[in-house]
Amino acid sequence: MRDSQRVRGMAEWRGPGGFFGINSRSVSGPLCIIGAIVGVSLLAGNDYQLGLMFMMGVYFLCAAGMNVLVGYAGQKSLGQAGLFAAGAYGAAILSTRFDWSPVFALIGAAVLSGLCGALIAWPSLRVRGPYLAMVTLAFGIVVEKLVAGWTEVFGGAQGIYGVKPLTLSGAPLSGLHWVWLVLGMGVITYFLLRNLLKGRFGRAWLAIQADEIAAACAGINVYRYKVLAFVIAGICCGIAGALVAQHGQYINSDYISFNLSIFILLLVLLGGAGSLYGPLIGAILLTLIDAYLARWPSVQHFGYGALLLFALYVMPDGVAGLLKRLNGVSAPEAGPANQLDASKGRSVLARTVEAISPGGADHSLLEVEHLGKSFGGIHPVQDVSFSLRPGKIHALIGPNGAGKTTMINMLSGVIPASAGRIAFLGDDIGRLSSHAICRKGIARTFQNLRLFGALSVQENILIGRHCRMQNGFFSALLGLPSSRAEEHQAREYTASVLKFFGLTALAQRPAGSLAYGLQRRLELARALATEPLLLLLDEPAAGLNPQECVELGDLIVMIAGLGITVVMVEHHMDLVMKISDHVIVLDHGSKIAEGLPAVVRADERVIASYLGAPAAA
Ligand SMILES: Nc1ncnc2c1ncn2[C@@H]1O[C@H](COP(=O)(O)OP(=O)(O)OP(=O)(O)O)[C@@H](O)[C@H]1O
Incomplete structure (x- = not known):
């Protein structure tokens, strides 16, 4: 199936309609065909x-x-x-x-x-x-x-x-x-x-x-x-x-x-x-x-x-x-992306986070204990332990191949750990699958963008709402009022997220047609739509220009301001040092340092393995 068709198919939704989801516009086509067949059958x-x-x-x-x-x-x-x-x-x-x-x-x-x-x-x-x-x-x-x-x-x-x-x-x-x-x-x-x-x-x-x-x-x-x-x-x-x-x-x-x-x-x-x-x-x-x-x-x-x-x-x-x-049905025209506008969606997003965020800032949100991963003879992560404080921005840094993405993959359930324990809000989540982890409140983005490129920007964010929607199969099948009301709420929430990320004007565009920086923004928006307590960002600044990097930094700070804990794998040291509260350094799969950005920057092992010595004045 061609991408544009799928997008248009999904964009056909026209809001709450009549009984069992049937409205006059949606039934006119099928009714014409049925009428024609009844007529022919009588003849x-x-x-x-x-x-x-x-x-x-x-x-x-x-x-x-x-x-x-x-x-x-x-x-x-x-x-x-x-x-x-x-x-x-x-x-x-x-x-x-x-x-x-x-x-x-x-x-x-x-x-x-x-x-x-x-x-x-x-x-x-x-x-x-x-x-x-x-x-x-x-x-x-x-x-x-x-x-x-x-x-x-x-x-x-x-x-x-x-x-x-x-x-x-x-x-x-x-x-x-x-x-x-x-x-x-x-x-x-x-x-x-x-x-x-x-x-x-x-x-x-x-x-x-x-x-x-x-x-x-x-x-x-x-x-x-x-x-x-x-x-x-x-x-x-x-x-x-x-x-x-x-x-x-x-x-x-x-x-x-x-x-x-x-x-x-x-x-x-x-x-x-x-x-x-x-x-x-x-x-x-x-x-x-x-x-x-x-x-x-x-x-x-x-x-x-x-x-x-x-x-x-x-x-x-x-x-x-x-x-x-x-018939000339084509993708709708779009305006330009807006600047990020926290005032528009912030109240909705913050309220949700408050409602589901248990404990205070003193509690540890996530505990990683002696975590390890092996692929045959390769050991990308070995005996790594750390804990994450809620509402803070944590950076996970290290040289290429240090095991950062592998760590994010284990935390998000994409791959199982070979050893150790991951506790989220005190529960062991090491054996849970990705969708269950997302439902618990951990969302992520990917190093190489994984948007649903053929679907619209709005649909991408609606998919992020999936895990917070409760309507069951039969209620959706029959188009019961409860199911339609929930769909309506999901669309309203999505509208808030679109505003927050300045993407409202692009809502009906195929996600794959956006500029690269906007695609990164959209992936973040989709992750945030799942109402996470913990957001895992795998190289969010990769491929962004300096201006976009600055905007991204502001956005991450804004997100953390909503009470959402952030773990960011990143190579842009300026960004890491500017916005992180806590930095963890991996090298060859092992943790070699952690602490405040300034402390980590001065650590000799980190300088030797990753950062290098500052240039002489
Ligand atoms: N599925 C796999 N099978 C075998 N080896 C793997 C697999 N996934 C990752 N690795 C290896 O594990 C090591 C760590 O990879 P990982 O992607 O976690 O590093 P990274 O720190 O994220 O690197 P980068 O900064 O370049 O993204 C690498 O040597 C990689 O080749």
């Missing part, structure tokens, strides 16, 4: 045309679920035929062997395929990109072989006959009823997913797609969200499969093939991955193309392969992206 003259419309609805369900997984969460999946099969065979077996009613068989099939989704999500913790695609592909192939070869259970090529269809007043649904049923399910699916994708869940998936480490450090439970995306894709594909089995009252292994996985992927990519309309466009277009190409089975799969390549190379935004471009 449809024969079973073939009704069958085509039924398949459009079925493919839309598949595509809508896969869009969450592929378009938003960015997980490469090629196992969707397996999920479809889980639903189809689940419904078939439950209704024929266990005599379940069609409705319960449909629900059972959805649960089963959701579980299969969770199963294939498991490897996504360890493998990414093409490797994940291989794992999901293997799942699809295993299911394909299973349903074809285990004839006692799945019937092989003969299939399973007598699948109970859904009924109306005791009679099986007519062709028109099936169309209206899938249409109704499609509409419900669209609005439920829309609620989810427009709020913190959608942002979390986009953040994971952009950068998993940055997402975790912004408080997102990456694994949980990946599993959720796979389960949603599984349920949607499973319901689609179950409907096909119930509609035809039959399912066999011919349905379940690698081609089906590619076809479902194509629905998303051609329609427009990461777009709310994309799956609908993909379903309509590809059902018609599929029906047309069915006359020439020998070129059918060739046609899909060619379309897939076309979608990937020529139209990466899909048809939805193309339509938006033709």
Whole structure:
């Protein structure tokens, strides 16, 4: 998916609307399409045309679920035929062997395929990109072989006959009823997913797609969200499969093939991955193309392969992206960045910090005891201990390769320590993951910027609010008032942070399009939006010009003035000596000195290993 499209997709949010998050502007497009399909279905003259419309609805369900997984969460999946099969065979077996009613068989099939989704999500913790695609592909192939070869259970090529269809007043649904049923399910699916994708869940998936480490450090439970995306894709594909089995009252292994996985992927990519309309466009277009190409089975799969390549190379935004471009939708104009304006956002930020900051200045906020890290035979940090006083600016300095970033990575949970203990407010956080550490109140920035470059400035900061938002999955899915109120509050808080950092005029710009100095500022803003008690800054002045360095120093002092403790890894000694209250010096992984800046500057070991002797007058 192209960056600009994602940004625009997220920027479409228009504030609190009507019941269940539905407002007139947001429903007009889908309602037009639904009205057109209802109209056509009423005019449809024969079973073939009704069958085509039924398949459009079925493919839309598949595509809508896969869009969450592929378009938003960015997980490469090629196992969707397996999920479809889980639903189809689940419904078939439950209704024929266990005599379940069609409705319960449909629900059972959805649960089963959701579980299969969770199963294939498991490897996504360890493998990414093409490797994940291989794992999901293997799942699809295993299911394909299973349903074809285990004839006692799945019937092989003969299939399973007598699948109970859904009924109306005791009679099986007519062709028109099936169309209206899938249409109704499609509409419900669209609005439920829309609620989810427009709020913190959608942002979390986009953040994971952009950068998993940055997402975790912004408080997102990456694994949980990946599993959720796979389960949603599984349920949607499973319901689609179950409907096909119930509609035809039959399912066999011919349905379940690698081609089906590619076809479902194509629905998303051609329609427009990461777009709310994309799956609908993909379903309509590809059902018609599929029906047309069915006359020439020998070129059918060739046609899909060619379309897939076309979608990937020529139209990466899909048809939805193309339509938006033709409509002239572009990124909004932005004014210049403002100077930092503490008066604007300070009251909100300070109040929050006071509310969550326990203890007084005498307490130690963080205790590091005999901390060590080994990468095989390399020991970047060895037996380091120090403690941090709240509300102070602490600098962590030392020569290249001294272990400073490794220390920050351990404090923020990016890598586990090999030895020692980290206590934050008295709790051992050494075994916690990054998102849990962020939730506890430790935020960080990165030596090499890790912004979500395709998302807007505002969305980047909203992602920082993620860990302070409480609304659950079902409340977000249903667009309940509590969830919408919380989203509204998050946006208000974000507006305060934007003002504090002088970024209001740039709120809708893609983060990646900002000047380098502003990107550094934005990363700091995102970290501050998590309401940290401790802020870890890894070389915040790297790449800044002298004027920006001065501004950064003022900003850090301002942040510390809010009561937030700062640890700053930095090579700019002027900045360190000017604003730090306490300096810790590492060399070859060991602490060689700590204390007040003036004391450290005069320390002979520090002079010898890092600072060097001052030039003679
Ligand atoms: N994942 C890793 N595997 C192996 N060695 C690593 C790994 N990460 C860091 N190191 C090594 O650990 C040592 C310390 O690296 P680290 O990045 O912490 O240093 P630093 O003090 O931050 O340096 P700089 O100021 O240049 O950023 C280096 O020798 C580095 O090569």
